[in-house]
Amino acid sequence: MIYYIAAIANGFLSVINKMVNVKAGECLGTARGALINYIEASVIAFCLVYITGKGGEFRLSFIKEVPLLFYLGSVCGLVAMIFLIVGTKNTGAMTSTVLMLFGQLSASIVLDYVFFGTFRPIQILGIFMILSGIAWKEKIRELELRKAVLMKNEEEAE
Incomplete structure (x- = not known):
């Protein structure tokens, strides 16, 4: 049951995220609006890594070991964010x-x-x-x- 609740919360937060990013895109421009989103996400991710007490993720050797396929998620996310900002403004x-x-x-x-x-x-x-x-x-x-x-x-x- 908790997974269904988490999925509903994810959907709710996704729409809020979308609208905040659309407004950021309107005020700052599409590319800058998307950049703000990714800077915030990076800061939060760094904080989470720091809080969990593991710092090995910041080593260059760790970053090189990660399969390139896994970096595709962030590329897809960035493109999706730009499409979202442009599309929602018009639809x-x-x-x-x-x-x-x-x-x-x-x-x-x-x-x-x-x-x-x-x-x-x-x-x-x-x-x-x-x-x-x-x-x-x-x-x-x-x-x-x-x-x-x-x-x-x-x-x-x-």
């Missing part, structure tokens, strides 16, 4: 979050197959249901915007 928090979920689910299906050899077609159906929800939400948003414009035009005409 809004809800649509951006759902589209991010779509990307995560798609990647999860591929990685499950690559690493564990598992694939269930029902997962694809779930992704298409999510896409249908996004399309429906965007259609409603478009209709509401049109309605607001029409009402504004009618008020101005009177």
Whole structure:
């Protein structure tokens, strides 16, 4: 049960993180906003390593021993952060979050197959249901915007 609660908390914090980073991107620029995020994360990571009492991670020999594949996570994270800042500014928090979920689910299906050899077609159906929800939400948003414009035009005409 604790893992489900942690996953929900992760989702909640991810959306807060996203919106803070979008605001940082708006105020500081996309690259600088992403940089601030990574500087903060680095400081926190250094503090955690220091608090745990292990300092071997700071040795150059340790850094060289880490497989290059493991550094790919930070590269993907940085690119994702930049996409998140740019995308959320143009689509809004809800649509951006759902589209991010779509990307995560798609990647999860591929990685499950690559690493564990598992694939269930029902997962694809779930992704298409999510896409249908996004399309429906965007259609409603478009209709509401049109309605607001029409009402504004009618008020101005009177």
